[in-house]
Amino acid sequence: MAQDLGYLKETASQTAGPYVHIGLTPNFCGIGGVYEADLGASMVNDRTLGQRITVTGRVIDGAGMPLKDALVEIWQADAAGLYNSPSERRGAADPNFAGWGRSPTGADDGMFTFETVKPGRVPFHDGRLMAPHISFWIVARGINIGLHTRMYFPDEAAANAADPLLARIEHRHRAETLVAAGRTPNYVFDIHLQGEKETVFLDI
Amino acid sequence: MSGDQSGGENDRPETGAFFARDRAWHPPAFAPGYKSSVLRSPQKALLSLDGTLSEITGPVFGHSMLGELDNDLIHNFAKPGESAIGERIIVHGRVLDERGRPVQDALVEFWQANAGGRYRHRKESYLAALDPNFGGCGRAITDGDGHYCFRTVKPGAYPWPNGVNDWRPAHIHFSIFGHGFAQRLITQMYFEGDPMIWKCPIVGAIPDRRAIEQLIAALDWGNTVPMDARAYKFDIVLRGRRSTFFENRPEGN
Numbered sequence: 112m113a114q115d116l117g118y119l120k121e122t123a124s125q126t127a128g129p130y131v132h133i134g135l136t137p138n139f140c141g142i143g144g145v146y147e148a149d150l151g152a153s154m155v156n157d158r159t160l161g162q163r164i165t166v167t168g169r170v171i172d173g174a175g176m177p178l179k180d181a182l183v184e185i186w187q188a189d190a191a192g193l194y195n196s197p198s199e200r201r202g203a204a205d206p207n208f209a210g211w212g213r214s215p216t217g218a219d220d221g222m223f224t225f226e227t228v229k230p231g232r233v234p235f236h237d238g239r240l241m242a243p244h245i246s247f248w249i250v251a252r253g254i255n256i257g258l259h260t261r262m263y264f265p266d267e268a269a270a271n272a273a274d275p276l277l278a279r280i281e282h283r284h285r286a287e288t289l290v291a292a293g294r295t296p297n298y299v300f301d302i303h304l305q306g307e308k309e310t311v312f313l314d315i
Numbered sequence: 316m317s318g319d320q321s322g323g324e325n326d327r328p329e330t331g332a333f334f335a336r337d338r339a340w341h342p343p344a345f346a347p348g349y350k351s352s353v354l355r356s357p358q359k360a361l362l363s364l365d366g367t368l369s370e371i372t373g374p375v376f377g378h379s380m381l382g383e384l385d386n387d388l389i390h391n392f393a394k395p396g397e398s399a400i401g402e403r404i405i406v407h408g409r410v411l412d413e414r415g416r417p418v419q420d421a422l423v424e425f426w427q428a429n430a431g432g433r434y435r436h437r438k439e440s441y442l443a444a445l446d447p448n449f450g451g452c453g454r455a456i457t458d459g460d461g462h463y464c465f466r467t468v469k470p471g472a473y474p475w476p477n478g479v480n481d482w483r484p485a486h487i488h489f490s491i492f493g494h495g496f497a498q499r500l501i502t503q504m505y506f507e508g509d510p511m512i513w514k515c516p517i518v519g520a521i522p523d524r525r526a527i528e529q530l531i532a533a534l535d536w537g538n539t540v541p542m543d544a545r546a547y548k549f550d551i552v553l554r555g556r557r558s559t560f561f562e563n564r565p566e567g568n
Contacts, residue, residue, distance in 0.1 A: 118334075118413045119552045123526040124341045125503040126349070126517060127488065130436045134426025134488055137452045140436055145391050145450050146382065150424075173354035180438070186373060186496040196372035197328035198494060211374040233368050246369050248499050253351030255342035255520050257499055261369075276364060285359075304355050314336065314361035315370045315497045 124256035129180045131250060136182070136215050151184065151213030154227045158207040161190025161228035164296045166262065169221045170249055173305030177221030181251035183302075184213045185225055185262075187244070192231030216251075229264070229295075235275045242270035242277070249302060259313045262300045263290045285311050331557035332366035333497045334413055339522065346520035350477050370497040371556070376422045378456050385454050386465035388427075392450030399449035401430025401468025403544040406504070406532065409461040410491060413555030417461025421553070422492040424454040425465065432473030432483075441473055466544060472511055484511035484518070493553040504549045505531045 132140040136149040155163065166185070169177040187210050188194050195204035195211075204210065214223040232240040242263055249258045263271050271277055271290065280286045288310045291298040302310045344356035364370070384391035389399045406425075410418040428434045428451065431443035435451050455463040467487070474482050486503045493499075505512050512518055512531065521527050529552075538546035 117415065118555065119411060119415055120340060120526065120529065121336065121413055121554055122500065122502050122529060122552045123521050123523075124500060125488075125521075125530070126352075127490075127501045128503075129438060130426065130434045131488070131501075133434060133436055133450075134424050134452045135490060137450065142392070142435055142450045142452060145452055146385070146454075150380075173356075173358075178355070184499070186369070188369075194368060194372040195374065196494070197375055198330050198372045199368070200328070200330055209374055235367055236365070241367065241369070244369070246496055248496065250501055251355065253349070253353075253355035255344055255346060255349070255352060255356075256338075257501060258344075258357070259370075259497070276362075276367075279364075280362065305358055309357055309359050311359075312357050312361050314338070314363040315333075315366055 126252060126255050127182060127250035129252040131180070131182050132215050132217055135213065139215050139217065149213070151211055154209065154212045154225060156207050159228060160205050160208070162296065164227060164229050164298060166225045166227065166245065166291070166298045166300060167222050168291075168300040168302060169223070170216055170251065170302045171304065178216055178251050179219075179221045181216040181223075181249060182213065183216065183223040184211065184248045185227070186211050186246045186248070187227065188230040188233050190228050190231050192233045194233075232270065237275075239273070239275055240270070242267050242274040244274075247302070258304070259315050260302065260310050261289055261313065262298075264298065265290050265292060266295060280311060329494070329556050329559075330371060331559045332371055333495060333554040333556055336554065340526050342520035342522070346516070348516035349520050352520070366495070366497055371495045373492065373494055373496040373498065375420050375494060376456060376492065377420075381454065381456060386463075388449070388451065388453045388465065388467035391453060393448035397448045399429070399468050400446050401449075403466065404469050405464060405466045405538065405540070405544050405546040406487065406549055407462065407464035407535075407538065407546065408532075408549040408551065410457050410463065410493070410551045410553060411461055412493070412553050416555075417457070417459070418493050418553055419457055419459045419461055421457040421461070421463075422454065423457065423463045423551075424452070424490040425487050426452045427467065427470040427487040428473055430468050430471050432471030434473075443471070443473070469506070477516060481516065482511060482514075484509045484515055489551065491551055491553065495556070498553045500551075500553060502530060502551070506547065507531055507534050
């Protein structure tokens with residue numbers, strides 16, 4: 112026997128369930144008057160620096176049907192490649208850009224929408240620059256633990272070709288599942304949970 | 316959003332990558348007893364990545380965003396002078412990381428059904444009645460000790476279309492933000508002694524009994540307020556971070 116390391120175990124995940132919007136976007140689901148606005152509904156203001164972009168998409172199940180009860184969150188760097196986070200030690204991020212957004216897919220068309228800015232490049236562990244990307248986190252009924260993935264930009268071919276994460280995808284055609292469609296300033300990123308077009312999900 | 320995140324000299328922001336997630340402890344994506352996971356679970360392996368800046372950073376929320384009644388579900392949707400119907404309870408606990416350190420300024424959001432098991436949601440069709448004074452959502456931010464608390468009514472069990480006769484145990488949904496996007500977690504809290512816990516396919520998706528027991532809040536008699544509300548204690552553990560014994564620097568620098 113040796114000393115006990117004394118670590119705790121992480122609280123186990125459970126599905127967000129079909130009524131996740133009650134807690135996370137109450138105004139969207141008709142529970143007004145509790146919070147002024149839904150958290151993460153707005154990412155930019157008039158003073159936010161950088162190129163404005165719109166990211167839309169759907170979360171699609173193994174039978175090809177878009178989920179209408181999912182919740183999607185994104186996290187990204189500002190236009191200069193800095194995160195608005197206490198753990199960011201390289202400099203101060205744009206104070207007019209939180210970098211985080213939340214969108215339900217509860218509308219009739221099952222679309223999520225983010226009005227944001229195009230992120231700058233951020234270094235990998237070894238100092239190489241990663242291609243511009245947005246981190247995604249998806250929860251819904253039927254998803255037992257939140258799914259992490261990343262969206263890259265179709266008009267950044269050279270940067271994508273040198274991206275350390277994309278380079279690690281063994282089956283090369285699957286790297287395309289992380290590259291959005293569309294063109295500046297309107298990008299479309301469909302997330303396929305299962306099947307032939309299955310999005311690459313990350314264990315981060 | 317990041318207004319009051321500056322700490323003293325002694326709590327410099329942490330920048331280490333997170334401990335790898337123990338995915339044998341969490342429920343797997345594919346859990347056929349929970350039917351809707353069948354078409355919503357990835358079939359290919361996850362791509363593993365030691366946390367980069369994109370994962371070890373995350374938004375931190377200031378206490379100034381909170382309204383006065385945000386952590387009082389008995390009153391935050393009620394008409395003036397009225398309150399929600401049901402068993403009055405206080406739920407409180409600490410948010411810690413796997414190293415046992417308190418996570419301060421963690422945003423904790425929660426939602427639940429009313430005392431009869433009815434959710435305030437347009438897609439909900441259960442015949443139990445809505446409570447006109449109960450909305451079912453709340454939020455809190457942990458203090459310097461990692462502590463949060465809220466008051467609410469104890470939710471009822473409710474039936475759901477999975478098996479022919481499946482009922483969820485009484486539960487409160489929790490969403491937690493730590494300090495890194497990789498810590499993002501949604502879970503459910505159950506109540507000590509509820510026999511329904513061990514019949515539920517969503518609970519049963521968790522392979523390890525000890526992981527299930529960690530989701531069961533204990534009746535906290537010490538914090539029960541006489542003639543007012545009983546208390547339940549529910550601690551939440553987020554992923555720990557590696558200590559930065561050695562700064563991570565590119566070779567040659």
